[in-house]
Amino acid sequence: MASYRTQVRIIADVLRTAKDNGNEGVGITALLRKANLSYARLVKIVSTLVASGLMEEVIVEQTSRYKISNKGVEFLQAYGHFEEFAKSFGLGL
Protein backbone atom coordinates (compact mmCIF):
# COMPACT_ATOMS: atom_id res chain seq x y z
CA MET A 1 0.00 0.00 0.00
CA ALA A 2 1.37 3.43 -0.91
CA SER A 3 1.98 5.63 2.11
CA TYR A 4 0.43 9.09 2.41
CA ARG A 5 2.95 11.91 1.88
CA THR A 6 2.52 15.28 3.50
CA GLN A 7 3.17 18.49 1.54
CA VAL A 8 6.45 19.08 3.40
CA ARG A 9 7.64 15.57 2.57
CA ILE A 10 6.83 16.04 -1.11
CA ILE A 11 8.78 19.33 -1.06
CA ALA A 12 11.74 17.56 0.56
CA ASP A 13 11.58 14.77 -2.06
CA VAL A 14 11.59 17.34 -4.91
CA LEU A 15 14.50 19.24 -3.36
CA ARG A 16 16.48 16.03 -2.78
CA THR A 17 16.00 15.05 -6.41
CA ALA A 18 17.26 18.49 -7.49
CA LYS A 19 20.19 18.23 -5.06
CA ASP A 20 21.19 14.80 -6.41
CA ASN A 21 21.57 16.40 -9.84
CA GLY A 22 23.95 19.08 -8.55
CA ASN A 23 24.70 22.16 -10.63
CA GLU A 24 23.30 20.68 -13.81
CA GLY A 25 19.81 20.88 -12.38
CA VAL A 26 16.95 18.59 -13.22
CA GLY A 27 14.26 18.77 -15.89
CA ILE A 28 10.54 18.64 -15.13
CA THR A 29 10.21 15.15 -16.69
CA ALA A 30 12.89 13.68 -14.44
CA LEU A 31 11.28 15.38 -11.45
CA LEU A 32 7.93 13.88 -12.44
CA ARG A 33 9.46 10.41 -12.49
CA LYS A 34 11.19 10.77 -9.12
CA ALA A 35 8.53 12.77 -7.25
CA ASN A 36 5.65 10.54 -8.34
CA LEU A 37 3.18 13.43 -8.70
CA SER A 38 0.77 14.65 -11.34
CA TYR A 39 2.18 17.21 -13.79
CA ALA A 40 -0.14 20.02 -12.62
CA ARG A 41 0.72 19.45 -8.94
CA LEU A 42 4.45 19.24 -9.59
CA VAL A 43 4.46 22.46 -11.66
CA LYS A 44 2.63 24.24 -8.82
CA ILE A 45 5.10 22.97 -6.21
CA VAL A 46 8.14 23.83 -8.34
CA SER A 47 6.76 27.36 -8.93
CA THR A 48 6.32 27.81 -5.16
CA LEU A 49 9.85 26.55 -4.52
CA VAL A 50 11.34 28.89 -7.14
CA ALA A 51 9.30 31.85 -5.80
CA SER A 52 10.44 31.18 -2.24
CA GLY A 53 14.07 30.91 -3.29
CA LEU A 54 14.57 27.23 -2.51
CA MET A 55 15.13 26.32 -6.16
CA GLU A 56 16.53 28.19 -9.12
CA GLU A 57 15.31 27.93 -12.68
CA VAL A 58 18.01 27.83 -15.35
CA ILE A 59 17.47 27.68 -19.09
CA VAL A 60 19.68 25.12 -20.83
CA GLU A 61 19.27 24.62 -24.57
CA GLN A 62 15.84 26.28 -24.52
CA THR A 63 14.50 24.00 -21.79
CA SER A 64 13.88 24.82 -18.15
CA ARG A 65 15.99 23.00 -15.58
CA TYR A 66 15.76 23.35 -11.83
CA LYS A 67 18.61 23.30 -9.35
CA ILE A 68 18.61 23.57 -5.60
CA SER A 69 19.68 26.92 -4.11
CA ASN A 70 21.70 27.50 -0.93
CA LYS A 71 18.43 28.21 0.89
CA GLY A 72 17.11 24.91 -0.43
CA VAL A 73 20.12 23.10 1.02
CA GLU A 74 19.49 24.84 4.37
CA PHE A 75 15.85 23.76 4.24
CA LEU A 76 16.88 20.16 3.58
CA GLN A 77 19.27 20.29 6.55
CA ALA A 78 16.48 21.59 8.80
CA TYR A 79 14.11 18.98 7.38
CA GLY A 80 16.60 16.17 8.06
CA HIS A 81 17.19 17.44 11.61
CA PHE A 82 13.52 17.60 12.52
CA GLU A 83 12.75 14.40 10.65
CA GLU A 84 15.10 12.66 13.10
CA PHE A 85 13.36 14.49 15.98
CA ALA A 86 9.95 13.24 14.82
CA LYS A 87 11.35 9.73 14.25
CA SER A 88 12.44 9.68 17.89
CA PHE A 89 8.74 9.87 18.72
CA GLY A 90 8.05 7.17 16.16
CA LEU A 91 6.49 9.76 13.85
CA GLY A 92 7.13 10.93 10.31
CA LEU A 93 7.08 14.52 9.07
Next chain:
Amino acid sequence: MRLLEWDLAFAVGESALNVVGAFIGFSVARIARQGYRETGSPTLLRLMVAFVFLGSGLCITGLSTLVDLSALHSVTYLAVAASMLLGVATFMETAGYFFLAFSYGINARSMGKGAVLTPLIATPISAASALLKSLSFVFLLYGFVETMMSYFVYKKRQTLMIGSALALIALGELVRWVSIFTPGVSFVLLVSVGFKIVGFFMLYAPVMEFSSFKGLGEYGKL
Protein backbone atom coordinates in the same frame (compact mmCIF):
# COMPACT_ATOMS: atom_id res chain seq x y z
CA MET B 1 0.51 17.68 63.78
CA ARG B 2 2.89 14.99 62.52
CA LEU B 3 0.37 14.12 59.78
CA LEU B 4 0.17 17.79 58.78
CA GLU B 5 3.95 17.96 58.37
CA TRP B 6 3.90 14.89 56.13
CA ASP B 7 1.08 16.43 54.09
CA LEU B 8 3.10 19.61 53.72
CA ALA B 9 6.23 17.71 52.65
CA PHE B 10 4.27 15.62 50.14
CA ALA B 11 2.50 18.67 48.73
CA VAL B 12 5.70 20.66 48.30
CA GLY B 13 7.48 17.62 46.80
CA GLU B 14 4.60 16.97 44.42
CA SER B 15 4.48 20.63 43.37
CA ALA B 16 8.23 20.70 42.71
CA LEU B 17 8.04 17.50 40.63
CA ASN B 18 5.16 18.93 38.63
CA VAL B 19 7.12 22.12 37.93
CA VAL B 20 10.07 20.01 36.70
CA GLY B 21 7.67 18.06 34.47
CA ALA B 22 6.24 21.34 33.15
CA PHE B 23 9.73 22.61 32.33
CA ILE B 24 10.49 19.43 30.37
CA GLY B 25 7.13 19.63 28.59
CA PHE B 26 7.70 23.25 27.55
CA SER B 27 11.26 22.42 26.41
CA VAL B 28 9.98 19.68 24.07
CA ALA B 29 7.25 22.07 22.87
CA ARG B 30 9.91 24.71 22.09
CA ILE B 31 11.88 22.29 19.88
CA ALA B 32 8.71 21.14 18.14
CA ARG B 33 7.72 24.80 17.57
CA GLN B 34 11.10 25.55 16.03
CA GLY B 35 10.72 22.49 13.82
CA TYR B 36 7.27 23.66 12.76
CA ARG B 37 8.60 27.12 11.89
CA GLU B 38 11.45 25.56 9.89
CA THR B 39 9.48 22.99 7.96
CA GLY B 40 5.76 23.72 8.40
CA SER B 41 5.17 20.06 9.27
CA PRO B 42 1.71 19.43 10.82
CA THR B 43 3.21 16.55 12.85
CA LEU B 44 5.48 19.00 14.66
CA LEU B 45 2.56 21.39 15.17
CA ARG B 46 0.57 18.61 16.86
CA LEU B 47 3.59 17.69 19.01
CA MET B 48 4.00 21.35 20.00
CA VAL B 49 0.33 21.68 20.95
CA ALA B 50 0.48 18.39 22.89
CA PHE B 51 3.46 19.47 24.96
CA VAL B 52 2.14 23.01 25.54
CA PHE B 53 -1.01 21.43 26.99
CA LEU B 54 1.04 18.93 29.03
CA GLY B 55 3.39 21.60 30.36
CA SER B 56 0.50 23.92 31.25
CA GLY B 57 -1.41 21.05 32.85
CA LEU B 58 1.54 20.06 35.03
CA CYS B 59 2.18 23.70 35.95
CA ILE B 60 -1.44 24.19 37.05
CA THR B 61 -1.40 20.85 38.91
CA GLY B 62 1.60 22.09 40.90
CA LEU B 63 -0.20 25.35 41.62
CA SER B 64 -3.41 23.58 42.65
CA THR B 65 -1.45 21.45 45.14
CA LEU B 66 -0.10 24.59 46.80
CA VAL B 67 -3.56 26.23 46.83
CA ASP B 68 -4.97 23.00 48.27
CA LEU B 69 -2.33 23.19 50.99
CA SER B 70 -3.45 26.70 51.90
CA ALA B 71 -6.99 25.34 52.18
CA LEU B 72 -5.79 23.13 55.07
CA HIS B 73 -6.49 26.14 57.27
CA SER B 74 -10.15 25.55 56.43
CA VAL B 75 -10.57 28.40 53.95
CA THR B 76 -13.49 27.09 51.90
CA TYR B 77 -13.08 29.23 48.81
CA LEU B 78 -9.42 28.11 48.50
CA ALA B 79 -10.51 24.48 48.59
CA VAL B 80 -13.00 25.19 45.80
CA ALA B 81 -10.33 27.08 43.84
CA ALA B 82 -7.88 24.17 44.26
CA SER B 83 -10.52 21.71 43.09
CA MET B 84 -11.30 23.83 40.04
CA LEU B 85 -7.62 24.31 39.22
CA LEU B 86 -7.09 20.57 39.43
CA GLY B 87 -10.04 20.07 37.09
CA VAL B 88 -8.54 22.52 34.56
CA ALA B 89 -5.10 20.91 34.92
CA THR B 90 -6.49 17.41 34.39
CA PHE B 91 -8.38 18.60 31.32
CA MET B 92 -5.24 20.22 29.89
CA GLU B 93 -3.11 17.13 30.52
CA THR B 94 -5.70 14.91 28.88
CA ALA B 95 -5.87 17.31 25.92
CA GLY B 96 -2.08 17.06 25.70
CA TYR B 97 -2.17 13.25 25.70
CA PHE B 98 -4.95 13.40 23.13
CA PHE B 99 -2.85 15.50 20.74
CA LEU B 100 0.07 13.16 21.32
CA ALA B 101 -2.11 10.17 20.46
CA PHE B 102 -3.60 12.16 17.56
CA SER B 103 -0.08 12.55 16.18
CA TYR B 104 0.08 8.76 16.04
CA GLY B 105 -2.95 8.67 13.82
CA ILE B 106 -6.14 8.83 15.90
CA ASN B 107 -8.80 10.19 13.60
CA ALA B 108 -10.33 13.08 15.56
CA ARG B 109 -13.32 13.29 13.24
CA SER B 110 -14.40 9.79 14.18
CA MET B 111 -14.79 10.85 17.81
CA GLY B 112 -18.10 12.65 18.33
CA LYS B 113 -17.47 15.85 20.30
CA GLY B 114 -20.91 15.74 21.92
CA ALA B 115 -20.34 12.22 23.15
CA VAL B 116 -17.23 13.32 25.03
CA LEU B 117 -18.44 16.70 26.32
CA THR B 118 -21.95 15.81 27.53
CA PRO B 119 -20.92 13.47 30.37
CA LEU B 120 -18.21 15.93 31.39
CA ILE B 121 -20.77 18.68 31.97
CA ALA B 122 -23.16 16.37 33.76
CA THR B 123 -20.65 14.82 36.17
CA PRO B 124 -19.04 16.38 39.24
CA ILE B 125 -15.40 17.43 39.07
CA SER B 126 -14.02 14.32 40.82
CA ALA B 127 -15.88 11.94 38.49
CA ALA B 128 -14.86 14.01 35.44
CA SER B 129 -11.30 13.85 36.75
CA ALA B 130 -11.48 10.05 36.92
CA LEU B 131 -12.90 9.94 33.40
CA LEU B 132 -10.17 12.24 32.03
CA LYS B 133 -7.44 10.27 33.81
CA SER B 134 -8.68 7.02 32.30
CA LEU B 135 -8.79 8.73 28.88
CA SER B 136 -5.21 9.95 29.39
CA PHE B 137 -4.17 6.38 30.17
CA VAL B 138 -5.77 5.09 26.95
CA PHE B 139 -4.13 7.84 24.85
CA LEU B 140 -0.74 7.14 26.41
CA LEU B 141 -1.09 3.41 25.91
CA TYR B 142 -1.91 4.04 22.25
CA GLY B 143 1.14 6.29 21.93
CA PHE B 144 3.31 3.64 23.60
CA VAL B 145 2.13 0.86 21.27
CA GLU B 146 2.63 3.03 18.15
CA THR B 147 6.09 4.15 19.30
CA MET B 148 7.18 0.57 19.99
CA MET B 149 5.87 -0.53 16.58
CA SER B 150 7.94 2.26 15.05
CA TYR B 151 10.95 1.13 17.11
CA PHE B 152 10.70 -2.39 15.67
CA VAL B 153 10.82 -0.87 12.17
CA TYR B 154 13.59 1.75 12.59
CA LYS B 155 15.48 0.26 15.60
CA LYS B 156 16.32 3.75 16.87
CA ARG B 157 17.52 3.95 20.48
CA GLN B 158 15.75 7.30 20.96
CA THR B 159 12.43 5.78 19.88
CA LEU B 160 12.85 2.99 22.45
CA MET B 161 13.53 5.57 25.16
CA ILE B 162 10.49 7.65 24.23
CA GLY B 163 8.35 4.49 24.11
CA SER B 164 9.54 3.54 27.62
CA ALA B 165 8.93 7.13 28.75
CA LEU B 166 5.33 6.98 27.50
CA ALA B 167 4.88 3.64 29.32
CA LEU B 168 6.11 5.21 32.58
CA ILE B 169 3.88 8.27 32.17
CA ALA B 170 0.95 5.91 31.45
CA LEU B 171 1.79 3.99 34.62
CA GLY B 172 1.85 7.29 36.50
CA GLU B 173 -1.60 8.12 35.13
CA LEU B 174 -2.88 4.66 36.13
CA VAL B 175 -1.59 5.09 39.69
CA ARG B 176 -3.10 8.58 39.80
CA TRP B 177 -6.41 7.18 38.57
CA VAL B 178 -6.31 4.58 41.36
CA SER B 179 -5.53 7.37 43.86
CA ILE B 180 -8.85 9.06 43.03
CA PHE B 181 -10.62 6.10 44.67
CA THR B 182 -8.31 6.16 47.71
CA PRO B 183 -8.60 9.75 48.97
CA GLY B 184 -6.09 11.05 51.47
CA VAL B 185 -3.26 8.72 50.48
CA SER B 186 -0.60 11.27 49.48
CA PHE B 187 2.05 8.57 49.02
CA VAL B 188 0.16 7.07 46.06
CA LEU B 189 0.00 10.54 44.48
CA LEU B 190 3.72 11.03 44.99
CA VAL B 191 4.48 7.63 43.41
CA SER B 192 2.29 8.65 40.47
CA VAL B 193 4.10 11.98 40.05
CA GLY B 194 7.44 10.15 40.45
CA PHE B 195 6.61 7.77 37.57
CA LYS B 196 5.54 10.69 35.43
CA ILE B 197 8.64 12.77 36.13
CA VAL B 198 10.99 9.84 35.43
CA GLY B 199 8.97 9.33 32.25
CA PHE B 200 9.33 13.00 31.28
CA PHE B 201 13.09 12.88 31.93
CA MET B 202 13.41 9.77 29.75
CA LEU B 203 11.40 11.55 27.09
CA TYR B 204 13.56 14.64 27.31
CA ALA B 205 16.94 12.85 27.15
CA PRO B 206 16.77 11.84 23.46
CA VAL B 207 15.05 15.12 22.56
CA MET B 208 17.80 17.30 24.11
CA GLU B 209 20.19 16.68 21.23
CA PHE B 210 17.74 18.43 18.90
CA SER B 211 17.60 21.61 20.96
CA SER B 212 20.74 23.23 19.55
CA PHE B 213 19.54 23.63 15.97
CA LYS B 214 19.86 27.15 14.60
CA GLY B 215 17.75 27.70 11.53
CA LEU B 216 16.17 30.60 9.72
CA GLY B 217 12.60 29.63 10.57
CA GLU B 218 11.13 31.05 7.38
CA TYR B 219 9.82 28.06 5.47
CA GLY B 220 6.90 27.15 7.71
CA LYS B 221 4.40 28.71 5.31
CA LEU B 222 5.41 26.72 2.23
